[in-house]
Amino acid sequence: MELKKLEERLEQISTGCEKCKAKMCNICPNGRLKASIKDKIKKLNPNSEVSISPLAKILKKLGL
Numbered sequence: 001m002e003l004k005k006l007e008e009r010l011e012q013i014s015t016g017c018e019k020c021k022a023k024m025c026n027i028c029p030n031g032r033l034k035a036s037i038k039d040k041i042k043k044l045n046p047n048s049e050v051s052i053s054p055l056a057k058i059l060k061k062l063g064l
Contacts, residue, residue, distance in 0.1 A: 003044050010037045 013030050025031030 003041065006037050006041050006044070010034060010041070013037070 013034050017025070017028075017030060017034070020028070022028070025034075
């Protein structure tokens with residue numbers, strides 16, 4: 001259950017990051033939060049791949 005919440009939160013943050021034009025992720029609080037959420041997901045499920053790139057989203061929706 002916690003894994004699903006973390007993935008949903010990561011998805012929400014990534015949506016905001018896609019709209020960002022500054023691209024200063026190492027300074028942005030959302031960039032730091034994304035990194036910590038990815039680390040928590042890897043600890044909870046070491047076999048999962050955490051990738052939120054636009055191409056990865058499309059491939060996930062297509063089932064590839």
